[in-house]
Each structure stands twice: as structure tokens, then as C-alpha cells.
Amino acid sequence: MNRTFDRYAGIVFLAAGAAFMLESKNISSSAYGSSIGANIFPFVLGLLLSLLSLRLVYGTFRYKRQEEKKKESLDYKRFGIILAAAVLYAFFLEEIGFVIGTFLFLMIGFQTMQRGRIWVSLLISAVFSFGVYYLFVHVLDGSLPGFPAWLGLT
Amino acid sequence: MSTVEYLLNGLGTAMQWHNIAFVFMGVLIGTVVGVLPGIGPMSGVALLIPITATMTAGLGPEESATSSIILLAGVYYGAMYGGSTTSILLNTPGESSSVVTTLDGYQMAKQGRAGAALAIAAIGSFVAGLVSMIGLVFLAKPLSAIAIRFGPAEYFSLMVLGLFAISGLAGKSMLKALIMTVTGLLLATIGIDSVSGVARFTYGIPQLYQGLEFLTVAVGMFALGEVFKTILHREGNDGELAKINRVTPTKQDLKDSAGAIGRGSVLGFFIGLLPGAGAILASFFSYIVEKKISKNPGKFGKGAIEGVAAPESANNAAAGGAMIPLLTLGIPSSGTTAIMMGAFIMYNVQPGPLLFTDHPQLAWGVIASMFVGNLMLLVLNMPLVRLFAKVIETPTKYLIPLIILFSVFGVYAVQYSVFDLMLMLGCGVAGYYLSKNDFPLAPLVLGLILGPMMENNMRRALTISNGDFAIFLQKPVSLLFLIIGALWLVIPLVLKLRGKKVLINEEA
Known part of the structure; x- marks a missing residue:
């Protein structure tokens, strides 16, 4: 497992989740008398994504410091x-x-x-x-x- | 009409001359896709959607949908045939579900029995194709009869179950798989909301109003991601090709493998039915079963013909089994079927319980074409296997730029927009880095496709219940789906905690 990548990816996903949550506040929250608007689904998913990526970022601090793999030379x-x-x-x-x-x-x-x-x-x-x-x-x-x-x- | 009548009608559709041509093209391209390392069934199907869309432009809407789906399904199971060829001859699987075949297949090739191994793989795949088609015929009607009674709450929970199942089994880390699933669902919310007509997350960018096109994302992530990996890791195909001598198996070979083929087919079919468990799991599982019940398990790994017959039958049967949830419930259970579902939607055909009543010609035509296609594959593969083996030798240096060309061409021909080309290239780079670090890609694409359906059903259910989320728990069937979905996540987790090795599905 690549600690650095996982951590930064986690932070990016966290930011994305938070952004979706914040932005979904600006979406109209009701449609034709139904209390369920266009904002609920993205808001809940944004929350989920934030929580999941928090867990991922937290997890990266607990990765065992693995012995440096020999760097594969990429082209x-x-x-x-x-x-x-x-x-x-x-x-x-x-x-x-x-x-x-x-x-x-x-x-x-x-x-x-x-x-x-x-x-x-x-x-x-x-x-x-x-x-x-x-x-x-x-x-x-x-x-x-x-x-x-x-x-x-x- | 009875099932048999429908099937005969379907056979009539499949035997129309243009559909025969489409099946033939599908299985031929599928075999080549399976043989070539670097493009698997997923990117193969994704790349062919735009081409089939243009080829069928002259037909009526229903006929063109039928013909395209026939071709795409042909690519799917054709790739399962082709994948075995490289496993046996080169010890490198052409696609991931043939990994197990390398164990005994390559050993057989080293002993000079490559021809027999290839022939048994082809025969096994054929039998498996038949078994899964018969299963499809008998399960399609009852399953869609049940599914038609589902309301929005049940559908929502069923999709949750499907997504959980894929996430629970995909890749090395369930957490990462879940992140990818949720990201896919979130990306699907970009664009105009289909219920209220509100624009979401578009920020005035005109290209975003129609949402991110799944085809663009899928081609980018799967085809280009794989291409970039090949370039960066300097992967080539410089292995030694094993010689093929005679392609007809001996009587003893046939006798040895008959049981394995039967068991592999049935097992593979049922594993293919399960959401999340795809062809890879099926082939692994059937190999293990064969080894368990064999009289002398020691010969496995040293060129046992059962070790080729069972997994090759299983992965083909699983490909057929995976079509059932797609056709009857409208819910794809693997990466490749997710992409096929995208093709259905492109043709404005909603797969699901109504498919068999609204579009019987399409549904039964596709099922019958699977029979025709499998027959063609058997006929093609036995004499032409030497020719397909030659395809392996296509130099990577020509292959890589050509795959990029076809990706650009494919996406542009459907979308007519440079924005989509850029998005595709971006997805390719993201796809490479994500999958390199064990973030599975299929859940994202699946989320992207299921997102709108899931949201609509959720909102419909909540409108019925006046905004009370308890509706998902109060409906018994919906509750059942949610419980199964949760178990799908919890059980692998518990097994992992107890130190058991869990089989994972790399295709999904």
C-alpha cells in the first residue's frame, strides 16, 4: 500500500465530499410540494464520502512503515x-x-x-x-x- | 405465448442475416479483445458502443438496439474464450478471469498438449454458454414476474444491495471500493436533476448540464488507464509462445474433462448470478472444487486437463449468468454488464422486468443470439486457434497508439465534443493512478450508471412516505435487501478480522 498516495487521495476525496455537501445547500430543497428536494441525495452522499475518506486518511497513519520497496523505474x-x-x-x-x-x-x-x-x-x-x-x-x-x-x- | 414460443421468435430474430453478421463480428472482436493483453472485455465493450451505434443507424430503433446488444454481448462472452488462449500459450492471462487457467493450461502446453488444452477450453466454454443460456431462459420469466411488483422503495434497496455487494468484493480494500462507489454516485448528480429540473453543480458550464457521460468516463478509465499502465511499466509481450500441434483432444481428455465441464458450468452460472461475484470468483471457485473432489489432487498444477476445463467453463457460464440480473432486474452486477446497461440506456431501452413485455423481440433475440454466438465461437476456435495465437504477437508499439486513436474516435463519434475528449484523457490518468493504488474502478462506473435511477427511486419512495426514511425499513422486501446488503459488507470484514483469506474479484 502506498501511504502517501492514499493520504493525499483521501484528502482530495474528503474535500470533494465536503464541497458537494456545501454546494448542495444552494440547491432548491423542495419540489412540487414534496419535502424531498434535489439536494438530499448529493448531501447525504457528500457526507458519506467525507466520512469514508476521513477513515482512509486516519488509516494511513496506522499503516505499518513497510520496508522501502525497490523503486520500479517508470517510463x-x-x-x-x-x-x-x-x-x-x-x-x-x-x-x-x-x-x-x-x-x-x-x-x-x-x-x-x-x-x-x-x-x-x-x-x-x-x-x-x-x-x-x-x-x-x-x-x-x-x-x-x-x-x-x-x-x-x- | 409460452417460453418456448418466445425463444423460437427470438431465434428468428437472431437468424436474420444482419444479426448473424453482428453476432459474428461480436464474437470475433471479442476473441481478439480477449487474446490481446491490455484490453479486457470492459474496455472492448465500451469502445465498441459508438461504432455499433453508427453501424445500426439505418435500422429502426428497436432493431438497432437488438443488433447492438447482440454484438456487445458477443464481445463479452467472446472475450472469455479468447482469454484462455494467452493463458495456455503464453502463461499470461489475456483478461483477469483466465488467471486460474494458467496454472494447468501452461503446464499442458509445456508438455506439448497445448492443442488439447485449447480445444477443451473451447468445448467447455461452449457447454457453459449453453447451460447459462438455458438458465437464462428458465429464470428470466419468473424473476421479472417478481421484480415487476417492486415499488420504488424495493428498487432503491435492491440497488443499495448491488452496490454494497460490488464494493464488498472488489479490490483489496473495501473502504476504497466504497469511496469509489460513492464518488461515482456523486458524479452522477452533476447536471440537470431529472425530477425537478434544477441544475446541480454545473456552475454555468454548458457541457455539464447534460451530466458526465458514462461512456466517456468508462473508456477513459478502463481503456486509457490500461494503455497508460502499459506505457509506464514498459509491458510487452516477449514471452515464448508455446507450439500448437494437434487441436483435437483425445477420447481420454474428453472423458476426463466431461465432469469438470458440467460442474464448472453450473457453478459458474450461479456465481455469475450473484451481484459482485463475477467471472474471476467463478473460475477460482470451480478450480478449488475440482481439486477437492479429484481422486488425485496432486496432479493439479502439473497439467491436469480438469484444471483447464473447470475454470474455463465457469468463467463463461458466469458471463451468461451475469446477464440475468441485468435483463430481469435492470441492475448490472459487474463492470462489463454495467457498461452494457449504459448501451441499453443509450438506445432508450430500460433493462428490467418490463423488458420482456415491452421489448420481447430484443430480450429473446439477445438470448437466442447467445446460442448462435457460442456455436460460432466453437466453430471458429477449433480450426482458427492458430490464427488467434498470431494476434498475440501484435507488437505493443503499434497497439498502444491505435487503442488511444479508437478511444478518441469512439468518444467523439458519439459525443461530438472536445470537452468529452479532455474528460476522457483526464479519467485515463486518474484511472491509472487510482487502480495502481488499489482503488477499484468498476464501482465508480457502476455508481455513475445507477446514480440517477437510485436517486429517482429514493425520491419517489420518500414522496410516497411523506419524507419518512423509515419506509425503506417498513417494507419487508426492501428491509430484506438492505439486510443482505449489509451482510455482504460485514461478512468479508469479519472473515478478514479472523485472518481468513477472502477471494476478491478484480474485474469488478
Whole structure:
């Protein structure tokens, strides 16, 4: 068990529970003559969450100080690059369109996972970005952001 | 109409050519999902919902719901088949309910009996699929007849029971599971309150008015969480694949495993019925039972064919059993069925006692399709097992970015909003860190789905009783549910205090 994580997670959940309780005070408390309003359910749950996370935080002080596990080295660099690429991909999806966005994202993803074999990466990225777009938009009549207008393709 | 007539009608629905195609796609994708490490049945089903939604767009509302659910159910039990393949050949379970299969399956593969093990796993799964389908046919009507008499108080308590059961069995810490459940229920309150129309916790952010979409959260937490884990821990699939020689089991193999398959199927089915206990518990339990009643328990762990047959039948039967509470009571009992329930709701079909009277075509069509699907899986798996084994060799470097692509595509195709994509990525990161620290994710998703139903029933019950909370204790059935729910939490706790090891369900 990871003491630090559990403690901070407990504090975050505690804060969330308290916030839900406080905020539910602002919700109208009655609906059409019923004394049970929209505020009861979130209030009770907020209370429950606060109590449970208090118990968790309290528990973390009683964890046995366990012998330091050998730190597993996590690959933060690759994770960071792929996550950042995914965020940018999602954020600009509507601006640059599905095909271009997907192609770029896949290229970055493949090359981050493992360098080299650029032609294979290019091929797979192209096949999936065009393939998914074509199948979804033209065969299944779905809707995805197409090519950006400034390219003047349509 | 009698049950048999309904079933025949259902078979008629399942045999329509487009539904046959959907079953086929479902079981095929399911097998691949089961074989690939990194995506389990939960993320597989979640990722396919948007795609099926588009594929069925040309059909009428009821037909499209039927076809999609048929496909998604196919993915669910197909994954149970596929999971055994990696367990046997690679000693790494493709999904968590095949963990037990590695014990004897890999040993058999090392002795050159991989083909026999795979074949027995496929036959066992097939028999189990049949058993659970027959159980479904006979239990569906009586169960929904009882459930239809439930009022809001009973429903509320039943959902409390379901959530408690999941929390009591999920993960290593019950406290953390409960925290996740309550968080899920709280997140479900965001958006417009469906009873009074008041906006709650929206703070003027337009995207929040419709609430957090469960599909976004589920894809983020399960699919992306798993992807991030693979990247961070540099997980690959560089194990040595065992060779497959002949895929037909010998007469002796069949004779040895027949009993194990039968027991595993029945046991798995009943364990699958229980809320919270999923396929993993079923496979563990049946393995233990086989070992207990075997004449020479020493051979288990050294390549006993019963050790493959029993858990593989059990996990498939449990997958079928888990459909019963979903279809008849409208309450999902595991992570995967929770996601399937989300699919039902997307199609505006309310699973529950009225499903069988309001949408008989859908309900019986899905049940009958399980028969067709299991038959297809058997036919597919026997000759094609070598091909599926090849899927394992898909390099992770291509798989990971592609899963992210399909997650983005899947969520965008249904929600059309960048906000949801960001929410999904956020849920992915949160999902990775939470599950790494033993906070189980399924209770959260389950809470998110059950939240609105639970709240509506609670408020209806309280309106009936004029705000008196005692109504939940005064109605006998409701009280019974609450007591069972409490026991579900208390018993594992007591067992733990007394130093007993409690089996936990990692899928849920």
C-alpha cells in the first residue's frame, strides 16, 4: 500500500465530499410540494464520502512503515510525450480535422514507442487515418471533422 | 405465448442475416479483445458502443438496439474464450478471469498438449454458454414476474444491495471500493436533476448540464488507464509462445474433462448470478472444487486437463449468468454488464422486468443470439486457434497508439465534443493512478450508471412516505435487501478480522 498516495487521495476525496455537501445547500430543497428536494441525495452522499475518506486518511497513519520497496523505474518520458500528443490531438481535432490529426498522432505515437522503421509507421498511420475516416464517414454515414477549410479541398 | 414460443421468435430474430453478421463480428472482436493483453472485455465493450451505434443507424430503433446488444454481448462472452488462449500459450492471462487457467493450461502446453488444452477450453466454454443460456431462459420469466411488483422503495434497496455487494468484493480494500462507489454516485448528480429540473453543480458550464457521460468516463478509465499502465511499466509481450500441434483432444481428455465441464458450468452460472461475484470468483471457485473432489489432487498444477476445463467453463457460464440480473432486474452486477446497461440506456431501452413485455423481440433475440454466438465461437476456435495465437504477437508499439486513436474516435463519434475528449484523457490518468493504488474502478462506473435511477427511486419512495426514511425499513422486501446488503459488507470484514483469506474479484 502506498501511504502517501492514499493520504493525499483521501484528502482530495474528503474535500470533494465536503464541497458537494456545501454546494448542495444552494440547491432548491423542495419540489412540487414534496419535502424531498434535489439536494438530499448529493448531501447525504457528500457526507458519506467525507466520512469514508476521513477513515482512509486516519488509516494511513496506522499503516505499518513497510520496508522501502525497490523503486520500479517508470517510463515517464514516453508517457509524457504520448499523453501530451493525445491532449493536443483531442484539442485540435476540430481545427485540423480527423485525418490529419490522426495521422500526426499515430506517427508521434509509433515513433515514441519505438524509434525507427519510419516507412512501416507511415504506412500504418496512413491506412488507419484514411481507413477509419473513409469507413465511418462514407460507408457508415457517420460524421467526423473532415479536412480543414483552409486547405481548400472541398 | 409460452417460453418456448418466445425463444423460437427470438431465434428468428437472431437468424436474420444482419444479426448473424453482428453476432459474428461480436464474437470475433471479442476473441481478439480477449487474446490481446491490455484490453479486457470492459474496455472492448465500451469502445465498441459508438461504432455499433453508427453501424445500426439505418435500422429502426428497436432493431438497432437488438443488433447492438447482440454484438456487445458477443464481445463479452467472446472475450472469455479468447482469454484462455494467452493463458495456455503464453502463461499470461489475456483478461483477469483466465488467471486460474494458467496454472494447468501452461503446464499442458509445456508438455506439448497445448492443442488439447485449447480445444477443451473451447468445448467447455461452449457447454457453459449453453447451460447459462438455458438458465437464462428458465429464470428470466419468473424473476421479472417478481421484480415487476417492486415499488420504488424495493428498487432503491435492491440497488443499495448491488452496490454494497460490488464494493464488498472488489479490490483489496473495501473502504476504497466504497469511496469509489460513492464518488461515482456523486458524479452522477452533476447536471440537470431529472425530477425537478434544477441544475446541480454545473456552475454555468454548458457541457455539464447534460451530466458526465458514462461512456466517456468508462473508456477513459478502463481503456486509457490500461494503455497508460502499459506505457509506464514498459509491458510487452516477449514471452515464448508455446507450439500448437494437434487441436483435437483425445477420447481420454474428453472423458476426463466431461465432469469438470458440467460442474464448472453450473457453478459458474450461479456465481455469475450473484451481484459482485463475477467471472474471476467463478473460475477460482470451480478450480478449488475440482481439486477437492479429484481422486488425485496432486496432479493439479502439473497439467491436469480438469484444471483447464473447470475454470474455463465457469468463467463463461458466469458471463451468461451475469446477464440475468441485468435483463430481469435492470441492475448490472459487474463492470462489463454495467457498461452494457449504459448501451441499453443509450438506445432508450430500460433493462428490467418490463423488458420482456415491452421489448420481447430484443430480450429473446439477445438470448437466442447467445446460442448462435457460442456455436460460432466453437466453430471458429477449433480450426482458427492458430490464427488467434498470431494476434498475440501484435507488437505493443503499434497497439498502444491505435487503442488511444479508437478511444478518441469512439468518444467523439458519439459525443461530438472536445470537452468529452479532455474528460476522457483526464479519467485515463486518474484511472491509472487510482487502480495502481488499489482503488477499484468498476464501482465508480457502476455508481455513475445507477446514480440517477437510485436517486429517482429514493425520491419517489420518500414522496410516497411523506419524507419518512423509515419506509425503506417498513417494507419487508426492501428491509430484506438492505439486510443482505449489509451482510455482504460485514461478512468479508469479519472473515478478514479472523485472518481468513477472502477471494476478491478484480474485474469488478
